[in-house]
Amino acid sequence: xxxxxxxxxxxxxxxxxxxxxxxxxxxxxxxxxxxxxxxxxxxxxxxxxxxxxxxxxxxxxxxxxxxxxxxxxxxxxxxxxxxxxxxxxxxxxxxxxxxxxxxxxxxxxxxxxx
Amino acid sequence: xxxxxxxxxxxxxxxxxxxxxxxxxxxxxxxxxxxxxxxxxxxxxxxxxxxxxxxxxxxxxxxxxxxxxxxxxxxxxxxxxxxxxxxxxxxxxxxxxxxxxxxxxxxxxxxxxxxx
Numbered sequence: 001x002x003x004x005x006x007x008x009x010x011x012x013x014x015x016x017x018x019x020x021x022x023x024x025x026x027x028x029x030x031x032x033x034x035x036x037x038x039x040x041x042x043x044x045x046x047x048x049x050x051x052x053x054x055x056x057x058x059x060x061x062x063x064x065x066x067x068x069x070x071x072x073x074x075x076x077x078x079x080x081x082x083x084x085x086x087x088x089x090x091x092x093x094x095x096x097x098x099x100x101x102x103x104x105x106x107x108x109x110x111x112x113x114x
Numbered sequence: 115x116x117x118x119x120x121x122x123x124x125x126x127x128x129x130x131x132x133x134x135x136x137x138x139x140x141x142x143x144x145x146x147x148x149x150x151x152x153x154x155x156x157x158x159x160x161x162x163x164x165x166x167x168x169x170x171x172x173x174x175x176x177x178x179x180x181x182x183x184x185x186x187x188x189x190x191x192x193x194x195x196x197x198x199x200x201x202x203x204x205x206x207x208x209x210x211x212x213x214x215x216x217x218x219x220x221x222x223x224x225x226x227x228x229x230x
Binding site: 004009031032034041042043044045046049087089091101102103104105106107 | 221
């Protein structure tokens with residue numbers, strides 16, 4: 001059975017204290033791995049797509065990496081505005097009409113204090 | 115840009131009542147989805163559609179129905195509401211997956227539903 005697991009569940013950081021979030025997955029036929037940011041009361045907001053092992057993407061203080069079994073979201077020198085829940089999701093499958101479906105992990109809630 | 119628009123934002127239903135959650139997108143995306151999000155549980159796929167007239171069940175379809183008569187609209191129908199359907203519902207859309215096989219989804223702001 002396909003699974004997406006995120007750790008830790010919650011992370012409290014001091015401003016400037018770098019850290020990493022983990023997303024491990026077991027799926028058949030990975031088509032893409034996605035990172036989203038979700039603020040309270042809002043819908044998930046797209047951050048990155050990674051397609052193959054070894055790929056990396058960066059955006060401001062965030063950097064996402066992908067291996068064959070897991071992805072990491074590195075937060076470098078975070079600021080309070082980086083506080084949010086970060087969601088990992090995968091698209092997988094052989095049939096073309098299943099490619100679009102996203103399977104989500106439970107998320108990591110990040111709080112950055114000044 | 116409107117993107118994905120959901121209505122209503124909040125709703126309280128009594129057990130046994132029915133309602134329709136509306137979702138419309140203006141990005142001409144073929145794929146549309148309905149997810150529910152419960153605290154600490156991540157998002158679970160209810161139904162999805164790969165184009166007008168085509169729908170399929172996701173992970174948690176029981177108690178829900180959908181239709182897709184146009185590219186833009188993908189309403190979710192709740193029949194005989196139950197307390198277990200208390201949740202936050204998100205509609206999303208994406209373009210058809212490209213050559214690399216993946217396509218990011220764009221989400222609406224959500225509908226917070228309480229069944230009492």
